[in-house]
Amino acid sequence: MIVCPRCSKENQDHYKFCLGCGAELPREASEPKRFTAPTPPSGVETSAGGAAAGVASIAQTERPEPPKPAPAPVVPPVVVPKVEAPKVAPVAAPPPPAAGAATGASTACPQCSTAVPPSNKFCGSCGFDMTATRAAANAPAPVAVAPAATGSSKGQLVLIRPDGTEGDVVPLAATTNIGRDLGAPFQSDSYLSPNHAIFEFKNGGLEVRDQGSLNGVYVRVPQDTPIELKHGSVFRIGQEIILFEAMGEPEQGDVVMGSPNPGYLGRIRLIIGRETFGNSYPVQPSGMHLGRERGDIIFPDDGYVSGLHCRIYADQGKVFLTDVGSSNGTFVRISATQSLDPGSLLLMGQQLFRVEY
Numbered sequence: 001m002i003v004c005p006r007c008s009k010e011n012q013d014h015y016k017f018c019l020g021c022g023a024e025l026p027r028e029a030s031e032p033k034r035f036t037a038p039t040p041p042s043g044v045e046t047s048a049g050g051a052a053a054g055v056a057s058i059a060q061t062e063r064p065e066p067p068k069p070a071p072a073p074v075v076p077p078v079v080v081p082k083v084e085a086p087k088v089a090p091v092a093a094p095p096p097p098a099a100g101a102a103t104g105a106s107t108a109c110p111q112c113s114t115a116v117p118p119s120n121k122f123c124g125s126c127g128f129d130m131t132a133t134r135a136a137a138n139a140p141a142p143v144a145v146a147p148a149a150t151g152s153s154k155g156q157l158v159l160i161r162p163d164g165t166e167g168d169v170v171p172l173a174a175t176t177n178i179g180r181d182l183g184a185p186f187q188s189d190s191y192l193s194p195n196h197a198i199f200e201f202k203n204g205g206l207e208v209r210d211q212g213s214l215n216g217v218y219v220r221v222p223q224d225t226p227i228e229l230k231h232g233s234v235f236r237i238g239q240e241i242i243l244f245e246a247m248g249e250p251e252q253g254d255v256v257m258g259s260p261n262p263g264y265l266g267r268i269r270l271i272i273g274r275e276t277f278g279n280s281y282p283v284q285p286s287g288m289h290l291g292r293e294r295g296d297i298i299f300p301d302d303g304y305v306s307g308l309h310c311r312i313y314a315d316q317g318k319v320f321l322t323d324v325g326s327s328n329g330t331f332v333r334i335s336a337t338q339s340l341d342p343g344s345l346l347l348m349g350q351q352l353f354r355v356e357y
Contacts (some may be wrong), residue, residue: 002026017127019120024127107134110163127303133163154201155357159185160345172357175200178348179211185351191215192349206357208346209337214274218331218347219338226320227332229312234271234333235321236347237290238304241271244283244312246319265314268297287313289324304328 001010002025009020017024106115107130109123116123116130123130152173159167168185170178176199180192193213200207210217218236221227229235231246246266263285270278281288281297289295293307306326313320323330331347340346344355 011124015124017122017124019116019122019124022122022127022129109133132161155206155355157199157346157353158356160352160354170353172199172201172206180349186349189349189351196348201357206340206355207337208334208340210334215349216333217338218333219340220329220331220345220347221321221323223323223325226315226322229319229321231266232335233321236331236333237309237326238292238299238302238328240299240302240305243269243271243277244319244321245269247283265312265319268312283312283319285314287311 002013002015003010004018004020004023004025006023007018007021009018011019011025015025106117108114109116109126109128109130110133111128112123112126114123114125118134121130122128153171154174155172157170157172157178159170161167170176170185177195177197178186178192178199179194179196180186180189181194186192186196193211193215195211196213197211197217198209200209208217208219216234229244231244231248233244235242235244244266245268247261247264265283265285265287267280267282269280272278284296288297289308289311290297290299290305291308291310292299292302292305295308299305306328308324309326310330311322311324313322321330321332329345331345340355342355342357346353346355
């Protein structure tokens with residue numbers, strides 16, 4: 001058993017995170033993940049005195065002496081393959097439940113599908129917070145909400161809950177206003193402005209226009225589809241809001257100091273508040289990758305960022321952003337008006353919506 005240093009709860013040896021508080025459990029032989037492939041199943045040789053030698057030594061000590069005076073059998077060294085964590089073999093049973101679904105007394109983790117008992121707030125395998133998932137499982141069926149709209153319904157916004165299930169349905173008329181003052185499901189979202197955005201059907205399509213909101217409207221970019229970044233573009237991965245600033249040429253009369261520009265494409269800055277920025281990073285001429293575990297810039301504490309999330313690079317004199325297959329997506333903030341295709345995903349405030357028309 002592993003005892004959590006934060007809350008003193010006992011956890012099984014193969015758990016990475018505490019079932020009581022979600023803290024990462026200590027491990028003696030932990031080391032950071034690498035870019036290289038994992039050790040092959042055949043294992044690797046270990047030096048004398050290493051883990052394999054230790055196991056062999058224990059095996060020889062515990063083996064009783066044979067009754068006959070024959071020499072004791074020699075135990076060959078044990079080769080221990082390097083693995084990240086032990087996995088439990090699946091039991092032949094009906095197919096696993098959908099992510100977030102209740103399984104009797106337990107609930108399936110939406111991130112790794114491990115059955116989590118109702119007494120545990122966090123998943124013992126991946127550390128996912130199960131509070132929202134259990135609340136969504138007991139939530140009432142989706143209901144239609146009627147915000148301020150003009151004309152008959154031509155489409156709808158479907159709320160996507162944190163566990164992936166569908167929530168309230170917001171009908172869209174020819175012109176529909178969205179904001180915090182327009183009732184559920186928007187009134188409880190303090191990150192929405194009172195008059196946040198307007199949806200309008202034009203020329204057989206749907207457009208969304210930001211009404212000068214403080215936190216903006218974000219549209220998810222398709223996977224592996226380059227999106228051009230211009231000076232002042234803002235995008236979001238996980239909980240990180242990032243500003244891109246292009247590297248301009250010195251103006252006439254400016255005094256250039258320091259080393260010459262090696263060809264930086266620009267820089268990215270973390271937005272941490274209203275007109276407040278965190279760390280800044282130069283974008284190399286060869287581009288950069290962003291992720292939680294791999295890449296040039298990593299966000300190890302943001303569980304909503306994938307191991308390798310997105311890429312920034314230059315092509316034919318322009319700078320592009322590409323999602324490289326992240327789980328939760330890459331979202332770009334619209335500057336004024338944006339056309340929306342059916343199935344588009346939008347972030348407004350702290351809520352995710354799917355567009356249907």
